[in-house]
Amino acid sequence: MENADWSVKPVAVPGESAVAGWCDAPYLADAYAIRLPLDASIDTEQLSRFLFSHQPSWVARLMSVRDTVVARFGIKTAKQLRRSSGASGEGRVDIFKIYQRASHEIILGEDDKHLDFRVSVLRQMRNEAAGEYPYLVLSTVVHCHNRLGRVYITLIAPFHRMVVESTLRRAGRLGWPTAAKL
Template sequence: MTISEITPDVDRARWLAGAEFADAFRITIAGAAIDARTAAERMLGHPPRWIDALVKLRNVLVRPFGLKTSGADARSSRPMIGIFPIIDQTPERLVLGFDDLHLDFRVVIDVASQSTASQVTATTLVHTHNLFGRCYLAIILPFHRLVVRTMLRQVA
C-alpha cells in the first residue's frame, strides 16, 4: 500500500478560486470498488488519537484569534464528515471544507474504481487571506503532509 504525492488535478477555479496552495496524494487499494463518500468517511470519520490530539492543541492555540475550531463553527446546515462540512458530492468526488478569517480550504476526495481496485486521491486547496493565514499555512504544512498520508492509509 503505497501513497504517492502527485500533481494536483482539480479545477481550482471551481472549488477554491484564488487558491495559492495545492497538493495531492494518492493510494490504490485492492478489493471491491468504493465511492468517494465511503473513502472520505474512512479517512476523516475516525482519526487516530495522535491526530485528534494535534487538532485539540490547534483549537486551543487558535481560539484566542477568533478562528473556527471545526466546520460546525461555520454554523452550516450542511452534513459533515468528521469536522468538515460537505460542499459537494458525487459518487466519484466529495468536496469538504470551510472558509475562515485567515484562510479558506477545500479537501477534494476523488475515487476512480475498477472491479478489483480503487484509486483514492486527496487534494488539498488553500487560499490565504492575510499574513496570519500565510504564517499559519507555513507552520502546519509539515504536519499536513503527515496527516494526509496517515488518513489515506485508513481508506485501505
C-alpha cells in the same frame, strides 16, 4: 479483498478534480494517492466518512493543540465546526462542510476569516503496467485572505502532510469499505 499496498504517493492535483481550478493562486495545493482494492466502495462520501472517522489517535491530540492555539486568534476550532453541523450531522463529513457531490468526487472544506480551503476526495481509475486500478486521491487547495492565513498555513503545512499521508495509510491498513458493506 484487502489492499496489500498501503503506500501513499504525492501526486499533482488531478485536472479532473473540481478543486483544480477552484482559486487562481492557491497558497497551498497538494494531493496524495493510495491504491484501493478492486472491491472498494465507489461512493466517495462513504469513503470520506470512513477516512476521517478512522484517523490515527495522534491526530486528535494534534487537533486539540491546534484548537487551543487558534481559538486565541478567533479561528474556528474543530469543536465549533462539529457543533455547526447540528444534531443530524447532515451536510458535513467530520469537521468539513460538504460543498459538492459528484459520482466520483466529493468536495469538502471550510471558509474562515484567515483562509478558505477545499478538500477533494476523488476516486479515479489509473493505468498501470498490470492493468487499471482504482485510486483514492485526497487533494487540498488553500486560499489565504491575509497574513494570518499565510502564517497559519506555513506553520501547519508539514503537519498537514503527515496527517494526510498517515490517515490514508491507516485507512488502507484497516480495509476500505466495500460495496457489500453498504
